[in-house]
Amino acid sequence: MASQPPATTKDKAETPAAKPLRADAQRNRDALVEAAAVAFAAHGVDASLEEIARQAGVGIGTLYRHFPTREHLVEVVYRREVESLCAAADELALHHPPDIALEQWMQRFVDYIATKRGLATSLRILLNTNSTLFSDMSGRVTLALRQLIEAAVADGSIRSDVDASDVLHALGGIYSAPDTKDWRDRSRRLVSLLMDGLRFGATKSAKGGG
Amino acid sequence: MASQPPATTKDKAETPAAKPLRADAQRNRDALVEAAAVAFAAHGVDASLEEIARQAGVGIGTLYRHFPTREHLVEVVYRREVESLCAAADELALHHPPDIALEQWMQRFVDYIATKRGLATSLRILLNTNSTLFSDMSGRVTLALRQLIEAAVADGSIRSDVDASDVLHALGGIYSAPDTKDWRDRSRRLVSLLMDGLRFGATKSAKGGG
């Protein structure tokens, strides 16, 4: 392990209130992250940083000041996207019955993974390098998933003997079986299948069809 | 794949089905490998390819024609060096008593590893990617080592209940314990210690004794 920089004025607590960024700086930073998200989705993690800066309407120097390495930028984008995936859970829970919310969220999860498949290798490396990132993110996903599941269980629309990590584990199969043309379809079928399994033996035998 | 150039008058035993390189091409290729060896030793595997070409007195285009990727070049250099390490075994065997030859070879092995330590991570990646390379190279090293050992055993200067892979395994400890200032010294001591162990219980108890 490399030696940590000793805690000086800058104490690395979790993100909140770390440092009050100057208004313009914050604006530029946001624009960079946004542009990076688009670029990474379009061209993979090797997208040109200069193009990202250009797209964000800032100089390349600004990009490098905010994100000293490509990996920093990738990590922030990745975190943001996981965050938004999790936020979608709340959103769905508000507008749908619990089991439907759960199913739709899982489909969304598939979509999310789909956009990331190309980057799998690079992400793998990043996640290995930065093990905090992985546990961090899978923790969050588990949390979001748990709420959906608990609601559905409480509602009686799915069986009660499963928990978030079970389902996440089942979804894990999506990572595998790489690169086939019909990956997307198979994954969606997997989710449907999983849902059927979850509904089987539920106290309330509802058909959530559609 | 297009059809291979038919094996005609010149079939090289060493390189199967390789094409006879034009004289100037061969010359340039050799110069490149030589320059690359120097550069990699001096600046690590990230050494500038343009600088290597410059040093070899050829254009960058020539470098890329011979070695389409950096990894190709690294691999060739690595192979060459292992080759020369193995060749040293024969050389030493000719000019020294078997046990001395063995000991000196092991010291040389240490020196060889020493130059490679900085590159450890990059090499690790390369060796993982290209698994043939690793088994290939460790096979060769084992072979060289075996000859030294068998000669020493036959000569009675070391004990007879060890073989090449035992010793190689013992030397394996050299890879570990990274980065200390006294790494080199400790490694050399490890070799001496190992030699003592090998001499212990030999039929011929001391040099000059018989």
Add this chain to the structure above:
DNA sequence: CACTAAAACGGAGGCGCCTCCGTTTATTAC
């Protein structure tokens, strides 16, 4: 020897990476 086709050369050019530093801007103090 001259001639030719194939092989090899080499470097310009286009792009991306990253650093450095003079200029601009937000914030704070008065």
Add this chain to the structure above:
DNA sequence: GTAATAAACGGAGGCGCCTCCGTTTTAGTG
């Protein structure tokens, strides 16, 4: 409001990567 100061900006510049293609060299043939 103005001034002072720290923070942030941005892009030129230097270097490296890699490709592409016009030029040169070699090996073969009569």
